[in-house]
Each structure stands twice: as structure tokens, then as C-alpha cells.
Amino acid sequence: MFALIDCDNFFVSCERVFRPELENKPIIVLSSNDGCAISRSDEAKLLGIPMGAPLFEIRHLVKAYNVEVLSCNFELYGDMSRRIMNILQQECEKVEVYSVDEAFLEYDDTINWIAEGERLKKYLMKCVGIVTSIGFGTTKTLAKLASVQAKSSGSCCYLDGSSKYFDVLKAMPVGKIWGIGAKINKNMRQQGNYTAYDLLTADPKSIRKQYSIIVERIVYELNGRSCLPLTLIQDLKKSIQITRSFSSPVSDKDILKQAIARYGFRLAYKLRENLQKTKTLWVYGCNTKFDVADTVLHQRTIVLDEPTNNTATIIKYAQNAVEEFFDPKLNYSKIGIMALDLRDATIPQAQLMFEQKTSLKKDIDKVMDSLNKRFGLSTVRPLACGESVDWMNKRGNKTPEYTTNWHNLVHVKAK
């Protein structure tokens, strides 16, 4: 038996843990640069604020209903997610972390799913203060659908492919099924497959012909035949990208170099965290539409002699690339760096030249990582990253990093 644990309105819920006064109030969390609503409380959903709505389009609602508008605090959400997944891994032997706020669990078929679901919900609430919806099913697809049902019912739900649950599946739009994207949803509806039940009763072979083997698998899964096993070991990442838009266009080369150093610093940190090295870097920048007829992608690809995850090396190449493609006549709206051709850092490389120099660089990274892990990212960073962060994206209404920065600890006073 599978279970899908999904945190409700995750980013908003993380904010509420530290600001309980926001309970029962309409809240939205905005994307980076304070652009669009990416998480909404139930109260905000009821006001008709759609997912992804640009802030400027919903200003009237924000004002009229006193909606609390928060900038994204990814440091907080990432840390809360890590805590939740750690708890799940302690509570269940088989866990697949599916996304920042969702995980699949696998249980013995004999489990009392109601008792286990309620226990997990309560335990997560007690440990991290986050409300979750839990769905159980005989396949991953059914468990995911059951979690959708659980969200509206408020308690754990269960689905198998038997006729006992046909009513639930008849009420479930086909677009809610895991793996059915917008395009397939549209085609399905045109062909009269409106609900999960319609797809369950469709002929798998003709579905395969019309769509793909993936959709055929969904039909089997809806019928209770498990085709998607739990992925217990996450695939190593094939590429890592760090990119941000600027709060306003930048035409100063030094600022661009500071920005790319900052992203290179984060990239190197992520590579080391994943125990990976990169052999190829791709550095790019986009100018604003106002300079020339269209945006142009300025880019450089750097193939390194040796795979690396060293901060200083990555920053050096990234800054050189910016130096090369920088055009003083243009304003840049965005800059980014991507590590491609990733290698396993735990496999020893052929004997390196300049062994001593490399090991000193490694030591510096090690010290930086341990300090930054303990006191918050960017506590110690290379000088190349610069002091000022004016150019960084706007997060005007960001709450403190309560759980990842000692300076932001919540103060409690007894009266």
C-alpha cells in the first residue's frame, strides 16, 4: 500500500508556524522579485486569487480584504521541508521524497491506514506545526488522487480500483490525475474522458495508441495494478542552475561580476552538497527588451580541464565569461550560471597536477561550508561576491530566516 503525504498551502503554512496571528487570515506568498502569488491560504483562495496571479492584477483584492502579502522565504521553506522529510524517514522505512512538500511512503498491505494516517498527521503537526493531507491507495496514482480527496474532506482517504470507490472517481476530474498535464487533459475531455472513472474504464491499448505508454500505465494504476514503484534512491542531478532576475536592469559590469560570483558561490556549494563536480559551465546573461529590438542571450560555455566543485575556480571562470560577453551599451535583466556534465565527486580523479594548491582550495571550501551550514548561507563568502545586495531581486516583505540563522531566532518573553 502506498501513501502520499502533501503539506497544505506549504509556503503559507511555514509562515504561519512562526506568525500564529496569521491563522484564519488571507495570506499569499509571492515568487522571487515579488511578482506572482505562488502559495495561497484557503482564505485567499476563497477570495478568488488564482495560483500564479501577478500582484499588480490582484492589488484591489489585497487592499479590499486586507490580504497579508509576503515575499518568498526559501531558506525557511527548504529547512521546514528537510525537517518534515527527516521525520517521515524516521516513521516509515520506505520514503520517496517527491517534491518540497510531498512524499510517497510504502506500507505493508495489512496496515490500518486510518490509524496510521491520523497518527502521522498529528505527529507532523506536533513536531513542525504543518497541516498535511494524506491519501492512501493500492498504487501511487491512487494514493495521489486520495490525497486530493483528503484535502477537501479534512481527513485521510483511501482508494483502490474496486467498484466501492467508483463514486469518488466519478467526481474526480481527469485533470486532477497525477501525470495528466494540461494538453492531455484537453484531448481527453474532447474525447469524452472527463473523470478519473472514465479513464479507469478506458481500453489501455487504445489509450497507449492515442497518447503514450505513460498514460496507459495510468489506466492500469487507476485499476489498482501498480506500475510505478517507489524511487528510494534519488537520481543524481544532471545539471544545476542558479539564476535570478535583477530588481531593476543593470548596466554596471562590476555589479554583474559580483552577481555571477554570488551565483557561482552557491553553485559550488550545491555541487559539494550533492557530492558532485562539474566539467562544463554555462554562463549567460539577458538584456532588457528596451535596449534593442529583442532580448539577446549572451553566453559562454567553458569546458574545464578537470571536473571541479571549488568555489574560487568556478567564480574565476564565471567572471571571465561575463568580462567577455559584457556589452556596455546594454542593460541586463538577468544573469545565470549552469553546471553541466556532472561527475560523482566521490570517485577519485586521476592524479591532479598542482596537488598542493588544490588541497588548500579544498580546505578553504570545507571551512566555508561548515561555517555557512552552522550560521547561515553567505555568513562567509568570497570577496568577489561583493558587499551590497541592492541589485538582488526584490523580497520586500520577507520574514526572518527563523530556523537557519541564529540572528533570526524567535524571542520569547515571559510577563
Ligand SMILES: [Mg+2]
Ligand atoms: Mg502541497
